[in-house]
């Protein structure tokens with residue numbers, strides 16, 4: 001199995017940029033987690049995969065550090081202007097569809113020991129997260145952790161592999177990270 005095929009597969013499945021990254025290059029920054037806690041995206045205390053339900057940053061960091069490598073994915077979408085909120089929301093939905101298609105390809109075609117998928121923002125697999133109904137997560141196998149809740153500095157990680165952070169005027173970019181462990 002050649003893990004470099006992961007990049008080709010991702011591009012084929014509509015990621016704009018993809019790269020294999022080393023977990024050692026991940027920088028954690030409590031500021032990103034603090035933004036979740038200030039409810040910047042509106043998902044605080046509303047989703048199993050977001051704070052506070054997802055657990056403290058220290059525990060998430062430990063989980064991330066169990067891995068050695070990951071596939072960093074970026075999708076870039078055109079929007080009308082930097083105020084085009086509707087366009088940004090629709091781009092986030094498209095990004096997650098692409099992210100899940102790539103994840104499915106990895107789960108089906110690669111013999112990996114373990115995977116931890118982290119996506120931008122809250123888990124949106126269910127129309128209404130079970131957290132809001134005081135119920136356990138309905139699909140733990142499908143739930144996606146929030147990259148922000150883990151305090152991962154996405155910009156620094158993109159820089160570490162030469163991926164652009166900004167993709168031009170009237171575009172919005174979203175990032176996901178699929179951590180994996182190879183079978184011995």
Ligand code: SF4
Nearest residue numbers: 123126129130137138
């Ligand atoms: S799978 Fe459903 S219940 Fe579980 S975290 Fe995602 S949205 Fe919430």
